[in-house]
Amino acid sequence: MTNAIIVNNLKFNYGNQQVLQDVSFEVQPGKVVGLIGENGAGKTTLLKILLGLLKTNMKVSILGHRPGMSQSVASMFQGDLKLPGVKVGEILAEVAAQYPNPKAPQTVLKELNLSDLAHHYLNDLSGGQLRRVTFAMTLVSNASLIFLDEPTVGMDVNARQDFWINVDRMKNEGKTILITSHYLEEIQQTADQILILKDGKIEFDGTLNELQKQYLTTQISFETKREGSIFRKLTQVQAIKQTGNKIKISSTNGDATLRDLVPYLKEIQHLNIIDASLENIFQTITRGEKTMQKMIEQLKFDGKRLIFRNYGFVFFSLLMPTAFYILFTQINRVQIKTFSAEYMGSMMVYSILITAIMGVGNFMERDRNQGLITLLKITNRNLNHYYISICFWSLMMNIFTIVILGTTAIMINHVDLSTMQWVTILGLVWLGQTPLLLLGIAISHVKRQETLTILGNLITFPVAILSGLWWPIQILPQWAQNIGNKLPTYFLNDMISSTVNNAKINWNDVWGLGVWIVGLVAAMTVGTIITRQKGRLARG
Structure with a gap:
């Protein structure tokens, strides 16, 4: 017996955009097939090709004929015919006249409990009623092969139940049915064969049991x-x-x-x-793609806010450290050969400090107190994309700092570093920003903007002074030096200073940064656990 549908290595493009790629499958007569896929996967395009509405030179067989050549094919598309001046009974009679062996319109209306609508005009019907009439137009054809594209959209619960009863009836009559639907539970209960279309390719072709085993x-x-x-x-x-x-x-x-x-x-x-369930498995198959799409959208969203529309970043993290660098290096011209490169590194660290504490900290506090983080919890059920995006753009902001300060140092003070030295500085910035970023995230939990601003100032400026970012740490009192040389900004500044002077990096600086990172992660973890415990106790 010839298969009802045969598709071999089907490809289809809209201009330069490839929609279907090497699609191959077969459908036996009398089977119900569920075609599922995300929006944009190519489902509607595939249906149009099978119906002959889109032409292709690829090998596609419908009931032994080329698409569009068989008189025993019917379809129910997502759109409904809402023709003015046409009654329900009249449109069914018109459809029946197009097929060689149709059902009587009165019989179909009775089967679908639509007899009382026979003399109603189409443009007077509700959306749900019109959808049921569209299904009636498909049934009246009495076709051997039926395509149903999102057939139950707009139907209420009772109408959907009646619809699937009629699908079972058609299946028992030996008709072949291909259905696309977002109601995957209904597909699961009815389909003999499941096709999962992803990125224009058939990801799976088989029964539900085979899918569950896979x-x-x-x-x-x-x-x-x-x-x-x-x-x-x-x-x-x-x-x-x-x-x-x-x-x-x-x-x-x-x-x-x-x-x-x-x-x-x-x-x-x-x-x-x-x-x-079929829905669980479908989500598993498409999760990776959805995760990447969400991540890209989050990056685009935060990039615009953090960098391209964040004038505070431009002033405080870029222009102010650059201005300080120009001012201090021009004043200290006597020491320019040794001082200008080191002070460039100090201003880079200062910029990173401002970005993390005054920038990211304030930014996340605003997101938290104005409800964005709550919104993300509701929609994504986790904040991984948000935090990854914040960390990514924080690093990009610091890279901008390196470019601006580095370019200034080269043009004004003729700082001459090798490519390897610049790459090393970039790596050190990536490492050194971590404890500062963690500190910024931690203080963002402060509930009032005014309190956070005061706290940010109390952290940023003393840390910058004590760790020797504004002037050499050696001129500070000994007690201040003992505090300053234990700060993460000191460790990062010392490593960048070693790099620009072609000296070996002090491993004590690396260990120092590591201790800060581990300590802050541990403190934040404990704080999160305590907060959750308090929340559970409050809920009883």
Whole structure:
């Protein structure tokens, strides 16, 4: 028996944009096929090719004919015909006249409980009623092969139930049906064959059971007062989602995870275990792409705010350190050969300090207190993209600082460093910004802008003085030197100074920065745990 649909190595472009790439699949007669994919994956384009609405030279067979040549094909597209001056019964009669063996319009109206709408005008119908009439237009064709593109959009719950009853009826009559839908649970219950289209390619072609075997995932959900993070160490845990006391675990080996869960059974309630649904698997398949899209959008969003529309950064982190550099190096012309390169490094560190404490700290405090971070928690359920984006743009701001100060030093004071020295400075800046950035993130939790401004000033300027960024640390009192040479800005400044003078980097500086990073991470972790504990106690 000839397959109802045969597609071999189908490619299709809109101009220079490739929409479909080497798409191949076959559909046997009498099968219900679910075609799923994200918006823009190419589903509608593929349907139009199968219906002959888009021409292609590739090999595509529909009921043994080229697309558009068979008289036993019907379709239900997303758009509805809302023709003025046309009644429901009349449009069904018009459609029936186009097919060799149609159903009687009255019979179809009765099957869909639409008989009372037969004499209503199309443009008087509600959206849900019009959608059901569009389905009736498909049924009246009595075609052997039926394409349904998002058929239940706009239907209420009862109408959707009636729709799937009729799909089952058509399946029992031996008709071949290809359906696209965002209601994946409905596809799961009906489809004999599932096609997953991703980036214009068939990512999967097979049955639901085959898909579940390929993506072995079990969903384990329960309620507990324990922190969700303790369950991450369970065997084969893929992901954890916590909402209040409710926890949902995705496991690649449900049995193994459940065995590890046994010691916690006394502390959990309402335990529920289900195999992965089509929706769960679809999200797993597309998660990487979605994650990258979210990350790109977050980077674009924060880049505009942090750099291109942040005039405070331009003044305080770029122009002010550059002006200080020009002023002090021109005053100290006697020492210019040794002083100008070192002081360039000091102003780079000063700029990094301002960016982290006065820039990122204030920026994140504003995001937190004005509700952006709450919005991200609601939409993404985590803040990873946000923090990664902040760190990325912080580094980019510091790179701008290196470029501006470096260019100034070269043009005004003729500082001459090798490529390797500049690369080393860049690496040191990446390392040295970490503790300062962590400190900026920590103080951003201050609830009042005025308090944060005062705190930022109390950190930035004493640290700059004590660590020798404005003038040599050696001229400070001994007690001040003992404090200053333990600050992260001192370690970073000392390493950059060694680099510009072609001296070996002091490993004590590296260890010092490491201690600051570990200490701040530990302190912030403890603070987060305490805050969450207080929150749970407050909720009872």
